[in-house]
Amino acid sequence: MLLSVSKHVDGHFSIARIARDHQVILTHGNGPQVGLLALMNDHYKEVAPYPLDSLGAQTQGMIGYLFEQELRNxxxxxxxxxxxxxxxxxSDDPAFPDPDKFVSLVYAREQADSLLNEYPDWFIKADGKHFRCVVASPKPQAILELASLKHLVSADDITVICGGCGGVPVKRTGDGLLKDVEAVIDKERSSSLLAEKLNADAFLILTDVDAVATQFGHPDSRNIRTATPEGLNQFDFASGSMGLKIEAAVDFVRRTGKMAAIGSLSRCSEILCSDSGTIIRPGSDGQVTYY
Known part of the structure; x- marks a missing residue:
């Protein structure tokens, strides 16, 4: 199964419980980390700033190392x-002229205004009650290391950490060579693609909420227990956060006919047994059940 982890504080305990009995492919994000590195990088004026793809590669190694060490422990x-x-x-993806991927720490409005004054080329958008830096997030077309990953996964007894931060974004030039791209990839989109191509039997998106809510933060909101892709179409989810998770999970279900789920990292064992989280299964009807 493939686990896409959004919030990974102390998450290794929950992941290890599953990995002892199942083969796990683990992916993760890097939004706060890459945003902080970009800020630190920009303050060192003696050298040109590292591009986002290089910072993505740096955070892949850093976060992957931490996950590997804790899972080995x-x-x-x-x-x-x-x-x-x-x-x-x-390279012609429409995301480039309209960046919307959050990559930084959260700021109050006053802090956001100050950053825009200092760095006029940056993009900052609202994220709930706060503000965060945003960059372009083009859709993933392919994972270049897929053949090597299939070889690793075929061993059946290796927990593989890969696709970190959505993968480092690259494009093909006219002569077929690879070239860096100033962007970040949404980890849920790339994880969905990876889960499909690696023939994962389940795709779990693990975050800090117990389940998908119909109207998050609203008093009439209800937590969804099970749904078909069609059933989820009736709801309007926030495009920058839960909406992307729903999109990735639904895409996996529709392409593979297998289960996807969204829920709390601390309860991933229960999600796997359909006792927690929001479980999304194939179906052409609009079925939705609630907790």
């Missing part, structure tokens, strides 16, 4: 491997 004797990955994108 939790699962002595079991095999854990981190693989750096690149994600191919289309």
């Amino acid at each position: 939790q699962m002595p004797g079991q095999k854990v491997c981190v693989m750096y990955t690149q994600t191919l994108v289309d």
Whole structure:
């Protein structure tokens, strides 16, 4: 199964419980980390700033290392491997002129205004009650290390950490060579593609909420227990956060006919047994059940 982790504070305990009995492919994000590195990078004026693809590669190694170390501590004797990955994108993707991917820490309005004054080329958008920096997030076309990943996964006894931060974005030039792209890839979109191509039997998106809410933060909101892709169409989810998770999960279900789920990292064992989270299964009707 493939686990896409959004919030990974102390998450290794929950992941290890599953990985002891199932083969796990683990992906993760890097929004706060890459945003902080970009800020630190910009303050060092003696050299040109590192581009986002390089910062993405840096955070892939950093976060992957932390996951690997903690999982080895939790699962002595079991095999854990981190693989750096690149994600191919289309240089004409419409995301480039309209960036919307959050990559930084959260700021109050006054802090956001101050940053825009200092860095006029940046883009900052509202994220709930706060503000965060945004960059372009083109859709993933292919995972370049897929063949190597299939070889690793075929061993059946290796927990693989890959696709970190959505993969480092690259494009093909006219002569077929790879070139860096100033962007980040949405980890749920790339994880959905990876889960499909690796023939995962389930795709779990793990975050800090117990389940998908119909109207998050509203008093009439209800947590969804099960739904078909068609059933989820009746709701309007926030485009920058839960909406992307729903899109990725639904795409996986429609393309593979298998289960996807969204829920709390701390309860991933229960999600796997359909006792927690929002479970999305194939179906052409609009069925939705609630907790």
